Amino acid sequence: MKKYLLGIDIGTSACKVAIFDKAGTLIESGAGDYPVYYPKEGWAEQNPDEWWVAVCQATKELFKKCDIRPEEIAGIGVDGQSWSAIPISAAGEVLCNTPIWMDTRADKICEEVKKKVPEEEIFAVCGNPFVPSYTTPKILWYKEARPELYAQIDKVLQSNSFIVFKLTDQYSQDMSQGYGLHCFDMRKGTWDAQMCEKLGIPLSFLPEIYPCHQVVGTVTEKAAKETGLALGTPVVAGGLDACCGTLGAGVIHEGETQEQGGQAGGMSICIDEYHADERLILSYHVVPDKWLLQGGTTGGGGVMRWLHREFGKYEDLRKDELGKGALVQFNDLAEVVPPGSEGLIFLPYMAGERSPLWDPRAKGIFYGLDFSKTKGHFIRAAMEGVAFSLRHNLEVAKEAGVSVKVMKAIGGSANSLLWTQIKADITGKPIVVPYSDAATTLGACILAGVGVGLYESFEEAVALTVRETRSHEPNLDNKEIYDENFAKYLAIYQNLKTVMDD
Numbered sequence: 001m002k003k004y005l006l007g008i009d010i011g012t013s014a015c016k017v018a019i020f021d022k023a024g025t026l027i028e029s030g031a032g033d034y035p036v037y038y039p040k041e042g043w044a045e046q047n048p049d050e051w052w053v054a055v056c057q058a059t060k061e062l063f064k065k066c067d068i069r070p071e072e073i074a075g076i077g078v079d080g081q082s083w084s085a086i087p088i089s090a091a092g093e094v095l096c097n098t099p100i101w102m103d104t105r106a107d108k109i110c111e112e113v114k115k116k117v118p119e120e121e122i123f124a125v126c127g128n129p130f131v132p133s134y135t136t137p138k139i140l141w142y143k144e145a146r147p148e149l150y151a152q153i154d155k156v157l158q159s160n161s162f163i164v165f166k167l168t169d170q171y172s173q174d175m176s177q178g179y180g181l182h183c184f185d186m187r188k189g190t191w192d193a194q195m196c197e198k199l200g201i202p203l204s205f206l207p208e209i210y211p212c213h214q215v216v217g218t219v220t221e222k223a224a225k226e227t228g229l230a231l232g233t234p235v236v237a238g239g240l241d242a243c244c245g246t247l248g249a250g251v252i253h254e255g256e257t258q259e260q261g262g263q264a265g266g267m268s269i270c271i272d273e274y275h276a277d278e279r280l281i282l283s284y285h286v287v288p289d290k291w292l293l294q295g296g297t298t299g300g301g302g303v304m305r306w307l308h309r310e311f312g313k314y315e316d317l318r319k320d321e322l323g324k325g326a327l328v329q330f331n332d333l334a335e336v337v338p339p340g341s342e343g344l345i346f347l348p349y350m351a352g353e354r355s356p357l358w359d360p361r362a363k364g365i366f367y368g369l370d371f372s373k374t375k376g377h378f379i380r381a382a383m384e385g386v387a388f389s390l391r392h393n394l395e396v397a398k399e400a401g402v403s404v405k406v407m408k409a410i411g412g413s414a415n416s417l418l419w420t421q422i423k424a425d426i427t428g429k430p431i432v433v434p435y436s437d438a439a440t441t442l443g444a445c446i447l448a449g450v451g452v453g454l455y456e457s458f459e460e461a462v463a464l465t466v467r468e469t470r471s472h473e474p475n476l477d478n479k480e481i482y483d484e485n486f487a488k489y490l491a492i493y494q495n496l497k498t499v500m501d502d
């Protein structure tokens with residue numbers, strides 16, 4: 001009896017694979033790392049073939065670790081990071097590293113395009129601003145900067161559709177990742193041929209659009225050998241990681257909200273009607289006929305990953321002695337610093353900033369240093385800065401007429417009790433933590449489960465699978481200091497913007 005589901009998540013920091021049963025119990029999980037390359041200022045790339053190698057290794061190891069047989073997997077769901085532009089040749093080869101969602105190399109191209117096609121016209125079709133982080137300008141960058149490569153492009157894929165292609169040999173474009181392309185009609189969920197022409201994006205580059213839970217194909221013989229999966233296992237189209245995490249956190253009704261702490265930060269508010277705001281991000285949910293109004297920042301868990309990489313050697317050395325990983329030791333150091341970090345304020349614009357500033361030239365800043373500040377101050381200020389960027393997005397969403405009551409936290413950062421509490425205190429919103437960093441793969445599995453008929457509906461799937469692990473109420477004692485620091489956080493950017501622009 002095929003009663004298990006397998007989820008694959010192409011995160012920015014690593015790929016995660018997980019097997020769940022129908023009741024949403026995590027049977028086994030694994031991960032595989034790959035690097036982000038930063039070859040020039042404003043560039044951030046990954047190699048999709050390295051994603052595939054990581055998926056193959058992690059999946060093979062997963063089956064070695066548990067006593068589930070590959071033949072018992074009823075369906076596979078794949079989710080992944082946003083706004084890739086993976087150029088695929090007619091022979092099915094990856095033509096170069098893909099610029100990822102943090103990459104702003106196409107900044108100038110955006111300015112040129114907007115002179116020819118009014119931004120309001122583009123926004124009216126896709127509900128998103130025309131800025132370099134998205135997929136469209138990256139395709140245009142290939143055309144301008146790499147004409148020989150551009151001439152070889154047959155299809156442009158997203159992170160999840162690339163893995164679906166490797167598994168099934170079928171091209172697809174799921175509904176939720178359509179938001180990366182400004183010629184995707186965000187009201188109808190179809191390609192807009194006229195806008196493709198205006199922007200200079202060949203329709204032939206764009207795969208057929210699938211509902212996220214629809215089966216695209218089955219695991220091929222080659223993919224079965226490489227991954228250890230069973231030949232013929234159904235694979236659904238899958239979707240954006242933020243959307244799958246939202247589903248895996250049980251956010252499927254109007255007003256319910258997910259808070260994300262992967263490499264990126266932000267939130268996704270579930271809405272039943274199209275509601276766009278140029279300061280925010282709009283995508284389809286992976287659940288049909290629903291949209292997500294998103295805040296997507298560049299600084300999230302990735303800020304802690306960077307602090308660890310650059311300043312965490314000592315904690316790495318003490319890992320065995322203390323029986324605690326470096327990030328847990330970082331949390332201990334931050335915990336003893338008072339709320340507000342005694343005036344140290346961090347702007348987490350580590351790859352420019354996405355919503356609501358949309359400023360590729362924005363810079364990361366620590367403000368308020370003096371000789372009394374310790375490593376713990378830096379760590380706590382970094383956590384607080386990421387929470388300020390979340391509050392900034394929530395306030396813009398409120399101005400746009402979409403309010404949030406409670407948030408459900410997902411992603412690696414939700415493993416930190418301190419960081420989650422800081423986010424609750426700074427935003428003034430209660431935060432519930434469901435399956436934490438397994439919510440995204442659970443969401444991908446739910447898509448597969450609905451797609452192969454293991455669940456009758458999304459409602460049934462969420463009711464059966466989504467569980468809460470803990471919750472955080474805002475501590476009002478910290479409100480005054482955080483309000484004060486948030487005002488300074490906004491002012492620091494406003495006052496330094498001209499310097500950043502130089």
Ligand SMILES: Nc1ncnc2c1ncn2[C@@H]1O[C@H](COP(=O)(O)OP(=O)(O)O)[C@@H](O)[C@H]1O
Pocket residue numbers: 010011012013014241261262263264300301302303304305327328331410411412413414415416419437
């Ligand atoms: N205990 C912790 N404290 C703070 N941050 C954490 C902790 N555990 C994980 N993280 C952060 O979570 C991030 C990874 O989250 P994940 O959801 O796996 O990201 P992605 O989907 O981008 O690959 C890392 O950047 C890491 O800094």
Ligand SMILES: O=C(CO)[C@@H](O)[C@H](O)COP(=O)(O)O
Pocket residue numbers: 010011012013080081082101241242260261262263264265281294296300
């Ligand atoms: O753009 C978004 C969501 O719209 C980002 O959240 C990326 O999809 C990155 O996800 P992680 O790798 O940080 O999970």
